[in-house]
Amino acid sequence: MNPQRRVHRIPITTDLSGADIALALHDVVGDHDGPTLAVLSGLHGSEWLTVEIVRRFLGLLKPSELAGRVLALPVGNPVAFNHLTRNTPLDESDASDLNRIFPGYRKTITEMLAQAITAHVLHPCQYLVDMHLGIWGATWYSVGWPKDLPERSKVRLAGKMAQAFGCPLIYHQHLSEYPGSRSAAGYAGMNLQVVPIHVEIGGAGFAPDVEERWIEMNVNGLLSVMKSIGMLRGDPIELDRYLHYKHFVRIEPSKGGFLYPAVLVDALGTEAPAGTTAGRVVSPYTLEEVENLVTPVRGVWRQIARAYPVRPGSWGFAVANLEEEGVGWGPPRDL
Amino acid sequence: MTNWAVRIGTADTLAGARGFISLPVTTKLDGSLLTIPVHVVCGAEPGPRLALISTLHGGEWFSIEILRRAVDAVDPSRLRGALIAIPVGNPEALNHFSRNMPDDSDEPDLNRCWPGGKTWLSEQIARVIAENVLPVVDCLADYHVGPWGSAMGVVSYGTDGSADIVAKSEAMARAFGYPCIRALHRSSGFPGPRSLGGYAAAKLGIPNIGPSIGGPGFGDETEEVWLGENIQGILNVMGHLGMVDRPKHPASRIFRFHTRGIRVVPSVGGIIFPEPAGRTLLREVQAGEVLGRVVSPYSFQEVQVLKSPVDGILFGVCRQYPVRPGDWAFFVAETAGEGSEWVDG
Numbered sequence: 001m002n003p004q005r006r007v008h009r010i011p012i013t014t015d016l017s018g019a020d021i022a023l024a025l026h027d028v029v030g031d032h033d034g035p036t037l038a039v040l041s042g043l044h045g046s047e048w049l050t051v052e053i054v055r056r057f058l059g060l061l062k063p064s065e066l067a068g069r070v071l072a073l074p075v076g077n078p079v080a081f082n083h084l085t086r087n088t089p090l091d092e093s094d095a096s097d098l099n100r101i102f103p104g105y106r107k108t109i110t111e112m113l114a115q116a117i118t119a120h121v122l123h124p125c126q127y128l129v130d131m132h133l134g135i136w137g138a139t140w141y142s143v144g145w146p147k148d149l150p151e152r153s154k155v156r157l158a159g160k161m162a163q164a165f166g167c168p169l170i171y172h173q174h175l176s177e178y179p180g181s182r183s184a185a186g187y188a189g190m191n192l193q194v195v196p197i198h199v200e201i202g203g204a205g206f207a208p209d210v211e212e213r214w215i216e217m218n219v220n221g222l223l224s225v226m227k228s229i230g231m232l233r234g235d236p237i238e239l240d241r242y243l244h245y246k247h248f249v250r251i252e253p254s255k256g257g258f259l260y261p262a263v264l265v266d267a268l269g270t271e272a273p274a275g276t277t278a279g280r281v282v283s284p285y286t287l288e289e290v291e292n293l294v295t296p297v298r299g300v301w302r303q304i305a306r307a308y309p310v311r312p313g314s315w316g317f318a319v320a321n322l323e324e325e326g327v328g329w330g331p332p333r334d335l
Numbered sequence: 336m337t338n339w340a341v342r343i344g345t346a347d348t349l350a351g352a353r354g355f356i357s358l359p360v361t362t363k364l365d366g367s368l369l370t371i372p373v374h375v376v377c378g379a380e381p382g383p384r385l386a387l388i389s390t391l392h393g394g395e396w397f398s399i400e401i402l403r404r405a406v407d408a409v410d411p412s413r414l415r416g417a418l419i420a421i422p423v424g425n426p427e428a429l430n431h432f433s434r435n436m437p438d439d440s441d442e443p444d445l446n447r448c449w450p451g452g453k454t455w456l457s458e459q460i461a462r463v464i465a466e467n468v469l470p471v472v473d474c475l476a477d478y479h480v481g482p483w484g485s486a487m488g489v490v491s492y493g494t495d496g497s498a499d500i501v502a503k504s505e506a507m508a509r510a511f512g513y514p515c516i517r518a519l520h521r522s523s524g525f526p527g528p529r530s531l532g533g534y535a536a537a538k539l540g541i542p543n544i545g546p547s548i549g550g551p552g553f554g555d556e557t558e559e560v561w562l563g564e565n566i567q568g569i570l571n572v573m574g575h576l577g578m579v580d581r582p583k584h585p586a587s588r589i590f591r592f593h594t595r596g597i598r599v600v601p602s603v604g605g606i607i608f609p610e611p612a613g614r615t616l617l618r619e620v621q622a623g624e625v626l627g628r629v630v631s632p633y634s635f636q637e638v639q640v641l642k643s644p645v646d647g648i649l650f651g652v653c654r655q656y657p658v659r660p661g662d663w664a665f666f667v668a669e670t671a672g673e674g675s676e677w678v679d680g
Contacts, residue, residue: 007633024634042632048606048632051606051632052655055632055635075633081657082604136552204656205483205552206554207557208554208654264555284372284396284403285357286372287403287406306555308396309399
């Protein structure tokens with residue numbers, strides 16, 4: 001076994017089925033000193049395209065070129081992944097969403113996963129990339145820049161990392177509001193002095209070439225983030241302009257039915273006037289239109305769905321809100 | 336226009352009109368009424384009554400759009416007979432995107448419990464359709480397509496009923512115009528005497544086919560081709576039955592086989608990666624050819640290689656997606672299998 005490239009098995013518990021629940025943590029140690037970057041994937045079991053991103057990313061890392069250490073968790077919630085559900089299935093506690101319960105206190109499966117991830121991933125790292133993306137049928141396109149970290153220097157570093165990822169949509173995010181101070185990024189950023197960013201690019205169920213572009217963007221983004229914090233040589237990605245925004249507006253079905261998009265994934269990152277039709281919901285029973293989904297504000301597409309059956313509140317569309325002060329396209333920002 | 340009508344439940348859809356009937360099944364625990372939707376396009380003149388049924392398995396929702404387009408494509412003023420469409424046969428399973436009824440009954444698979452009769456939800460749905468729809472049906476197409484991440488490419492028909500029903504079913508399958516058909520003992524073998532098709536043929540004498548073409552998760556361009564093949568196939572069958580004026584569109588050559596086909600599916604969980612050979616429907620594959628690989632999402636090591644066990648035609652494919660043991664991946668029809676043959680369309 002290469003001592004610089006290991007996979008640690010972290011036992012969690014034994015389920016009622018007799019199966020041992022465990023985490024697989026990839027650990028790549030560089031030849032040169034440097035910080036530790038943690039990459040989290042699959043905290044939500046339905047957001048599985050990130051597994052492939054992590055696999056390819058790790059495949060490109062060479063210890064001889066690496067300064068520091070990479071800890072990568074491809075599947076954060078293996079129980080939810082086994083059911084392709086966002087949350088831990090059959091968890092009847094009030095805390096079945098792994099990304100809302102860090103550092104974990106109780107002995108539910110979800111909270112024990114959080115405890116293990118906190119101990120083995122969040123505590124040892126100085127930087128964190130937490131990846132979340134679309135489930136079957138929906139895709140996202142944005143990178144979060146946390147603005148409410150305790151130290152100004154860390155906010156600046158997070159901005160450097162977020163912009164280095166190479167996605168033009170930069171969400172000026174208050175982790176304490178969303179996804180909350182008990183999300184992995186929120187907890188690590190506010191309590192452990194970690195510099196986190198929240199990456200949401202891609203989704204599943206689209207054409208192979210489209211998904212391939214998203215995967216490549218994520219892999220290149222991770223490598224670029226490492227350059228931005230000195231773990232790899234070379235210049236990080238710097239785009240000419242970014243959309244710096246503060247809030248996004250979800251445009252999602254309030255009724256069940258078959259969702260037909262009016263915008264295609266190529267529109268991600270482009271502007272939509274208020275009143276733009278995002279899609280329509282057709283009853284699979286009467287075959288009549290039951291809902292028309294319209295952008296309530298002028299915005300930039302950051303989430304788009306394909307044609308698929310939806311339940312009320314399922315993932316549909318979202319725009320970055322352009323109607324707020326201080327929001328707009330511009331060059332890279334420092335703070 | 337002739338004075339005739341199609342009666343579903345207590346509702347008549349008159350000649351030259353479109354109708355929508357919501358058949359009540361039962362009240363669920365959440366207080367809502369479970370109903371089955373039935374669309375009727377009643378032709379200006381009497382003729383064969385063709386039923387299209389979709390999503391008896393809730394994960395196979397790709398065919399809802401096929402039926403929506405088919406209903407939309409048919410002009411009642413130019414139609415002889417009637418098109419009867421149930422876009423969602425199992426609303427409860429669709430709501431959970433699951434193949435089977437998400438309950439703890441003995442009969443959770445709605446395509447294994449016909450004609451129903453017991454009070455389990457699947458059996459109640461089967462009974463409602465059996466009592467209200469099947470009595471007014473002359474022929475039937477029961478759709479089963481791939482769930483997220485997998486796609487099928489075959490039209491099935493039964494060979495174990497009366498000679499007349501078999502001949503009519505085979506003629507429908509061939510008329511569909513798809514280049515791969517599967518001749519099965521549908522009533523006595525697979526999917527069995529209590530499947531909709533098996534029951535309809537054996538007990539009600541209704542000729543029927545099982546189109547399985549397409550699946551979701553492959554991108555607009557590919558899926559649109561499959562949708563088009565299905566719509567054309569339905570119209571071709573309607574032309575064959577004399578319901579619409581339409582020249583025949585036979586496939587130039589049809590591969591016909593007489594088995595379920597060979598499932599080449601993972602026995603372990605992981606992320607499946609199809610090889611180029613495993614991505615294209617109706618491609619000829621060689622024995623030993625690698626169709627896909629399963630990689631552990633934990634160790635990232637390859638944990639299984641899926642190979643075609645025979646020379647054959649690939650009639651089920653998948654994309655890259657997470658699989659549990661036994662999940663849908665590849666289906667191969669053996670070219671040297673008993674009765675396998677290329678026939679003229």
